Amino acid sequence: MKILRILLSLLLSLIVVVGFAPQAWAFCGFYVAKANTKLYNQASQVVIARDRDRTILTMANDYQGDVKDFALVVPVPVVLTEEQVHVGDPKIIQRLDNFSAPRLVEYFDSDPCAPIFEDAISLPMRRGGAALRERVQEEALGVTVEERFSVGEYDIVILSARESNGLETWLRRNGYRIPRGANRLLKPYIRQNLKFFVAKVNLQEFEEAGYQNLRPLMMAYESPKFMLPIRLGMINSTKEQDLIVYILSPKGQAEITNYRTVQVPSNTELPVFVKDEFADFYQAMFQKSYEQERKKVAFLEYAWDMSWCDPCADNPLTPEELKKAGVFWLNSSRGTNVFITRLHVRYSRDKFPADLMFQETSNRQNFQGRYVLRHPYQGEMNCRAGQEYQKSLNKRFEQEAKTLAKLTGWKIRDIRKKINFTQHQSDAWWRSVWD
Numbered sequence: 003m004k005i006l007r008i009l010l011s012l013l014l015s016l017i018v019v020v021g022f023a024p025q026a027w028a029f030c031g032f033y034v035a036k037a038n039t040k041l042y043n044q045a046s047q048v049v050i051a052r053d054r055d056r057t058i059l060t061m062a063n064d065y066q067g068d069v070k071d072f073a074l075v076v077p078v079p080v081v082l083t084e085e086q087v088h089v090g091d092p093k094i095i096q097r098l099d100n101f102s103a104p105r106l107v108e109y110f111d112s113d114p115c116a117p118i119f120e121d122a123i124s125l126p127m128r129r130g131g132a133a134l135r136e137r138v139q140e141e142a143l144g145v146t147v148e149e150r151f152s153v154g155e156y157d158i159v160i161l162s163a164r165e166s167n168g169l170e171t172w173l174r175r176n177g178y179r180i181p182r183g184a185n186r187l188l189k190p191y192i193r194q195n196l197k198f199f200v201a202k203v204n205l206q207e208f209e210e211a212g213y214q215n216l217r218p219l220m221m222a223y224e225s226p227k228f229m230l231p232i233r234l235g236m237i238n239s240t241k242e243q244d245l246i247v248y249i250l251s252p253k254g255q256a257e258i259t260n261y262r263t264v265q266v267p268s269n270t271e272l273p274v275f276v277k278d279e280f281a282d283f284y285q286a287m288f289q290k291s292y293e294q295e296r297k298k299v300a301f302l303e304y305a306w307d308m309s310w311c312d313p314c315a316d317n318p319l320t321p322e323e324l325k326k327a328g329v330f331w332l333n334s335s336r337g338t339n340v341f342i343t344r345l346h347v348r349y350s351r352d353k354f355p356a357d358l359m360f361q362e363t364s365n366r367q368n369f370q371g372r373y374v375l376r377h378p379y380q381g382e383m384n385c386r387a388g389q390e391y392q393k394s395l396n397k398r399f400e401q402e403a404k405t406l407a408k409l410t411g412w413k414i415r416d417i418r419k420k421i422n423f424t425q426h427q428s429d430a431w432w433r434s435v436w437d
Contacts, residue, residue, distance in 0.1 A: 046243075047095055048230060051250040051328030052362065055224050058328030062095045063216045069203045072216065075173070075234065076199045077191040079225035081148040082160050089154035090218035094326045098248045100316035102304035102344040104266065104371030106280060107313050111379040114391035143168035148197060155208040156219065161198040165189075169198070187233050194227075220328060230358040232349060242297075242350045247358075249343040250324070252331050254366040255305045256343040260359045263300045263345065267291060267409055271374045273402045275420045283373075286410035288346070297353045304344035305369040313372070341366060 049060035061076070144164030151158055163169035166189040191198075201219065208216075235243065249256035257263060267287060276283050291301070308318050319340075321332055329340055347358065378395055382388075399421050407414040 047246045049248045049327055053252050053331045055226050058220060058222045058330060060090050060218050060220045060328055062218050069208055070205055072203045074201045077196040077231045078199045079196055079227045080223045081197050082221055082223060083149055084151035086222045087153045087158060088220040090220045091326050092218055094323060095218060097319055097323055098327060102342055103315045104284060104303055105313060105315040106277060106373050106375060108375045110377045113379055113381055114387045115383050115385040143172050145169055145172040152204055155204055155211060155213060156201045157204045159200045161200060163192050166192055228360045232357055236351045242348050245347045247345045250329055251341050251362050252339045253362050254341050254364045256360050256362055258300050258358055259361050260356055261300055263302055264295060265302045265369055266371045268371050270405050271376060271402055272406050273421050274375050274377055277375055290411050292348050301346045302369060303346050303371045306342060308340040308342050
């Protein structure tokens with residue numbers, strides 16, 4: 003039997019923010035891979051569609067090794083049957099990301115000599131019974147195989163366990179080498195009576211279907227537990243991980259109850275050159291905000307009614323797309339009543355020692371990560387108003403430079419060099435001293 007190694011899973015990021023983050027996603031458990039397989043899980047994306055105690059959880063996949071080595075272990079609140087597990091469409095994850103991503107907004111100044119109103123432009127796991135000997139061994143370990151089934155390219159086993167040592171032993175006997183610390187981290191989930199979702203790839207199914215990448219896994223269940231396990235993903239983690247959670251609700255914003263949530267900096271005016279450096283800007287800004295909050299918070303990046311947007315980074319999802327994303331409450335009486343909350347969590351063992359606990363709220367206040375670029379007027383300005391406008395640009399450019407420096411920690415001298423001051427501003431003599 004091949005020796006498999008558990009590699010950390012969960013995460014972030016992002017992310018996906020209008021093409022400025024790595025296209026890499028993971029699950030809320032840990033990966034299992036061959037001992038000589040090197041995998042790098044940089045981020046994860048999870049979609050949670052929830053109404054009352056009913057949940058459909060979608061886990062996007064960022065596994066980058068050979069599919070024959072893939073396996074996954076995730077704590078779940080109930081025993082799942084074959085009918086409750088489904089293979090999802092990866093395009094829906096991308097659509098959710100595109101719709102909720104932080105966005106740039108561009109404005110173009112009008113001719114100060116002939117003011118004209120201009121609209122803003124938006125930038126936007128195999129089937130079959132186990133042998134008697136296997137069942138006896140499982141019972142001795144306190145491990146029960148609750149369900150076995152296949153869904154799409156995955157062979158799935160649902161396990162329950164009485165104690166973590168038995169579960170660890172079962173996993174080892176079945177070809178998984180548990181990393182140090184797994185026993186300690188599995189124990190709290192067993193105490194909570196959670197089950198364990200274990201998935202592997204059915205190679206024949208995968209090859210016959212001609213898939214290029216593993217598709218998202220979806221699971222539907224009823225439970226009062228509104229949570230997302232992240233601790234198993236930290237077993238082998240040596241650095242911070244990113245997680246993007248899209249929560250879809252018929253009510254309003256979803257909140258994390260056991261960690262503080264803050265809004266990402268938003269609605270700030272930035273130098274125009276940021277348009278070509280948006281990825282670098284957002285990553286620097288997020289890291290600086292993360293450090294300022296002592297690495298102990300979750301960030302709200304988007305909260306909005308799915309039926310509209312302003313400005314739109316992408317079109318709202320259609321009812322059919324929402325269904326593919328797990329939204330199960332749409333009908334003629336309730337319409338397309340879907341509120342999306344996008345949370346970005348960057349976490350590590352010491353700063354996020356507990357799993358994420360959520361709650362639904364009725365708060366439907368809108369929020370978005372939004373960054374404004376104002377292009378100065380470039381035409382002739384042969385009037386007094388034009389002259390005053392040109393003078394005002396000095397102060398505006400400087401304020402934009404200071405804002406960018408404050409948000410990112412970039413050196414203001416470097417920022418000033420990238421701003422096209424042209425004739426509007428000469429380099430002040432005292433800056434070489436202050437800088």
